Amino acid sequence: MNFLFTNEYPISRLDEIVNYLLGPRLWIPRVDYPDFSDWAQKTYQELKKESKRALVAIDGHEVVGVSVYQRHKKRAEALEIKNLTVRPDKRGRHIASFLLRNTEIEGTKEFNSKLVLCDAKVKNWQIKYFLLTHHYQIVTKTDLYNRGAGEDLVYRKNLNKDLYV
Numbered sequence: 001m002n003f004l005f006t007n008e009y010p011i012s013r014l015d016e017i018v019n020y021l022l023g024p025r026l027w028i029p030r031v032d033y034p035d036f037s038d039w040a041q042k043t044y045q046e047l048k049k050e051s052k053r054a055l056v057a058i059d060g061h062e063v064v065g066v067s068v069y070q071r072h073k074k075r076a077e078a079l080e081i082k083n084l085t086v087r088p089d090k091r092g093r094h095i096a097s098f099l100l101r102n103t104e105i106e107g108t109k110e111f112n113s114k115l116v117l118c119d120a121k122v123k124n125w126q127i128k129y130f131l132l133t134h135h136y137q138i139v140t141k142t143d144l145y146n147r148g149a150g151e152d153l154v155y156r157k158n159l160n161k162d163l164y165v
Contacts, residue, residue: 004058005098007106017054018044020063021085033149043068043082052082053110055103057095064090067099071111079107079159081118084127100134108159115158119144122151131155 009017021040033039046052047068057065065086072078081103086096107113120127122141132138136155144152 001059001093003064003093003095005055005102006058007053007055009054009056011048013056014044014047016063017047017056017066020066021068021083023087046070053106055099055106057086057099059090065095065099067103069103069107071107071113072117075117077112077114079104079111079113079116081116084118096130097134104157104159113159115156117154117156119152119154121149122153128153 018040021043022037043052047054052068052070055067055069056063066083067081067085068083069079069081072080081100084096084099084103086099104116107116116136118131118136120131128138134157136157138153139156140154141151142154143150144154
């Protein structure tokens with residue numbers, strides 16, 4: 001195993017990154033996100049324009065994990081994690097933890113963030129446990145997307161900039 005983690009990737013790899021997002025992954029049942037394919041195609045354009053960023057985990061020449069993040073659109077002081085995906089057969093190697101931690105670090109550097117926000121479905125107990133283990137707190141429960149796919153939990157973590165810069 002020879003993992004490489006990077007947020008510097010050529011535009012030529014965007015197809016690979018977005019196709020990876022559309023493939024099998026941990027924690028995200030398709031029924032919970034009925035318009036996920038549309039989101040992935042929109043994300044392609046936003047990654048290309050760099051309004052969204054991605055931190056990519058590569059094993060050899062193969063993408064095995066991705067974190068998609070951006071400056072929050074309504075809260076300039078917040079980093080928003082839009083997606084955290086790891087290939088199921090790479091489970092147990094702490095790839096998601098490494099992606100999460102380094103997304104927090106890069107987001108702090110890139111956007112001068114003071115906090116990080118993300119969301120997941122209420123019934124997704126695996127990501128809930130993962131985020132709580134990484135010091136995130138649940139701040140609200142709501143149906144964020146009004147797509148009839150169930151309620152979401154919004155998570156928040158305050159960032160200590162001294163640890164990240």
